[in-house]
Amino acid sequence: MSESRLTNQVKVLRFLTGEMTQSELGRKVGVTRQTIAAIEAGKYSPTLETAYRIADVFGKSIEEVFPWER
Incomplete structure (x- = not known):
C-alpha cells in the first residue's frame, strides 16, 4: 500500500x-x-479550523492549499 500524505502550498502562497x-x-x-x-515544513498538521482560516486568507479552497497526495 502506498503512503498518502497531506502536503501544503502555504509557503508558495x-x-x-x-x-x-x-x-x-x-x-x-x-x-x-x-x-x-x-x-510549512510538514512537521505539523493544522486543525481543520486553522486550515480553513489559512485557505480563506489566500482566497483558495482548502484542497488548493492542502492537497492530499496519494
Missing part, C-alpha cells in the same frame, strides 16, 4: 501574496509564527 511573512499569516489566522513554520 505567502510569497505570491506580496511576500507575506509567517508572522503576518499567523496573526491573520490566530496562531504563532512557529506554528506556520511547522505547517
Whole structure:
C-alpha cells in the first residue's frame, strides 16, 4: 500500500501574496509564527479550523492549499 500524505502550498502562497511573512499569516489566522513554520515544513498538521482560516486568507479552497497526495 502506498503512503498518502497531506502536503501544503502555504509557503508558495505567502510569497505570491506580496511576500507575506509567517508572522503576518499567523496573526491573520490566530496562531504563532512557529506554528506556520511547522505547517510549512510538514512537521505539523493544522486543525481543520486553522486550515480553513489559512485557505480563506489566500482566497483558495482548502484542497488548493492542502492537497492530499496519494
